[in-house]
Amino acid sequence: MTETARLSWKDVRDAIHARILDSTYGPGDKLPKDQCLAEQLGCARTTVQRAMRDLSDSGIVERRRKGGTHVRADPVTRATLDIPITRKEVEQKGAVYGYQLVNLGSLEAPLAVRTKFELSGPTTMLHVEALHLADHRPYIFEDRWVSIDTVPEIADVDLSVESANEWLVRNRPYSRCDLRFYAIKASKRHARLLDIAPDEALFVMERTTWIGTKPITTVKAVTTPGYQLLTEI
Amino acid sequence: MTETARLSWKDVRDAIHARILDSTYGPGDKLPKDQCLAEQLGCARTTVQRAMRDLSDSGIVERRRKGGTHVRADPVTRATLDIPITRKEVEQKGAVYGYQLVNLGSLEAPLAVRTKFELSGPTTMLHVEALHLADHRPYIFEDRWVSIDTVPEIADVDLSVESANEWLVRNRPYSRCDLRFYAIKASKRHARLLDIAPDEALFVMERTTWIGTKPITTVKAVTTPGYQLLTEI
DNA sequence: TGACATAATATGTGCATACATAATAATCAA
DNA sequence: TTGATTATTATGTATGCACATATTATGTCA
Numbered sequence: 104m105t106e107t108a109r110l111s112w113k114d115v116r117d118a119i120h121a122r123i124l125d126s127t128y129g130p131g132d133k134l135p136k137d138q139c140l141a142e143q144l145g146c147a148r149t150t151v152q153r154a155m156r157d158l159s160d161s162g163i164v165e166r167r168r169k170g171g172t173h174v175r176a177d178p179v180t181r182a183t184l185d186i187p188i189t190r191k192e193v194e195q196k197g198a199v200y201g202y203q204l205v206n207l208g209s210l211e212a213p214l215a216v217r218t219k220f221e222l223s224g225p226t227t228m229l230h231v232e233a234l235h236l237a238d239h240r241p242y243i244f245e246d247r248w249v250s251i252d253t254v255p256e257i258a259d260v261d262l263s264v265e266s267a268n269e270w271l272v273r274n275r276p277y278s279r280c281d282l283r284f285y286a287i288k289a290s291k292r293h294a295r296l297l298d299i300a301p302d303e304a305l306f307v308m309e310r311t312t313w314i315g316t317k318p319i320t321t322v323k324a325v326t327t328p329g330y331q332l333l334t335e336i
Numbered sequence: 337m338t339e340t341a342r343l344s345w346k347d348v349r350d351a352i353h354a355r356i357l358d359s360t361y362g363p364g365d366k367l368p369k370d371q372c373l374a375e376q377l378g379c380a381r382t383t384v385q386r387a388m389r390d391l392s393d394s395g396i397v398e399r400r401r402k403g404g405t406h407v408r409a410d411p412v413t414r415a416t417l418d419i420p421i422t423r424k425e426v427e428q429k430g431a432v433y434g435y436q437l438v439n440l441g442s443l444e445a446p447l448a449v450r451t452k453f454e455l456s457g458p459t460t461m462l463h464v465e466a467l468h469l470a471d472h473r474p475y476i477f478e479d480r481w482v483s484i485d486t487v488p489e490i491a492d493v494d495l496s497v498e499s500a501n502e503w504l505v506r507n508r509p510y511s512r513c514d515l516r517f518y519a520i521k522a523s524k525r526h527a528r529l530l531d532i533a534p535d536e537a538l539f540v541m542e543r544t545t546w547i548g549t550k551p552i553t554t555v556k557a558v559t560t561p562g563y564q565l566l567t568e569i
Numbered sequence: 570t571g572a573c574a575t576a577a578t579a580t581g582t583g584c585a586t587a588c589a590t591a592a593t594a595a596t597c598a599a
Numbered sequence: 600t601t602g603a604t605t606a607t608t609a610t611g612t613a614t615g616c617a618c619a620t621a622t623t624a625t626g627t628c629a
Contacts, residue, residue, distance in 0.1 A: 331571065371609085584617090
């Protein structure tokens with residue numbers, strides 16, 4: 104009944120977060136310095152530091168050397184997205200995964216692709232179009248360009264059997280990844296491939312990856328109507 | 337020329353990451369234990385721990401007590417999304433921000449809303465529809481429900497002047513937030529409000545927030561054609 | 570006054586150490 | 600063989616301390 108267990112950094116984080124939530128410290132306010140909070144709460148400064156890093160990662164506070172710690176004045180909604188391999192995603196839902204190569208060829212990358220990769224000159228790339236199926240129905244149509252320079256081994260992969268999505272993600276780790284999400288109206292070709300009505304609204308996920316400064320792949324994943332992307336809870 | 341500067345945890349992280357990238361350790365492989373890596377690299381275990389936590393947060397490795405550290409067998413694309421206040425987003429683009437209240441009323445929350453909040457009984461909530469403008473053109477249409485129980489002060493806010501988006505985010509921090517993204521076909525009402533053609537494909541962001549277990553607000557932000565959501569670089 | 574060097578300061582990092590915790594492996598009883 | 604108990608082990612956490620680094624505040628000189 105005298106001393107309870109020592110404080111964990113999560114306790115400290117929650118204590119500080121609670122003070123922000125109950126407006127003890129409002130948006131833009133400066134928080135006491137680590138050392139001070141450590142004394143107030145009865146722990147080491149290292150523990151406060153650990154807690155603060157978490158709050159900072161979550162976008163709740165901002166820290167600057169010498170400047171101190173402030174509650175973010177313009178809060179942002181910060182979330183972490185996990186995009187799994189499509190096969191895993193389908194299996195996760197309890198559906199049967201299927202894969203179907205639609206089109207494959209080595210050709211000049213269009214300007215849009217070169218722009219994504221920040222390439223200037225003309226470049227030949229591998230173009231792969233494929234369907235991912237869930238329970239034998241179209242699920243996602245992927246339109247992919249792969250850098251032959253960076254990933255020459257892709258030529259030896261039988262893309263009619265194994266999806267480029269899976270092979271690349273397993274064999275070609277990346278060091279940089281850009282994502283973008285938007286909506287498009289289904290073209291006639293999309294409608295035919297995905298077996299839906301034309302003019303349907305489709306959710307699109309675009310992903311571009313590099314290893315160092317060298318481009319690996321860029322893929323446009325066109326989902327079927329009803330598809331939703333959720334954040335982790 | 338004997339001893340260089342001591343290793344930073346970022347150096348250690350990059351060294352380990354490099355070994356994963358060059359397939360010294362492939363997907364699913366077990367990594368040496370922290371202590372061992374610390375000796376190999378010439379630093380304290382704490383430093384390896386710090387590096388490993390970062391790799392773990394990035395989804396590159398998985399760690400389990402006693403089980404050790406493994407390179408993720410099923411890599412996921414993990415990214416952090418920042419969704420700012422809409423006004424800030426518009427101003428960031430160098431456009432003039434505008435706001436326009438479309439509809440306001442206190443009424444019975446529909447089932448879809450109650451489901452999102454995991455509420456069982458009938459509940460009266462504040463329903464707010466508003467337009468965010470960029471350079472005097474419609475930018476985002478927001479369809480929002482606010483819990484009057486949790487946020488009674490919302491009744492005193494003049495929502496014809498200040499957006500609920502901004503007031504809530506500044507005055508009502510949340511402890512939990514769910515996000516979902518998808519595409520819809522513009523209804524006639526959407527078309528009229530957003531000044532676009534009907535049947536256009538629109539990108540939608542839905543956000544639901546709680547404080548503890550108490551619901552705060554759920555909002556469906558319907559964007560105009562061409563809108564793209566990007567990850568941070 | 571303004572430019573530039575200098576001091577002060579809050580956060581960031583590295584390390585040694587001790588102990589906590591979770592998950593596995595080993596052990597032993599029934 | 601099975602099932603419960605116990606030991607082992609790799610990661611996780613807390614602490615004190617010293618020093619690094621970035622940034623602000625101060626002071627100095629032209």
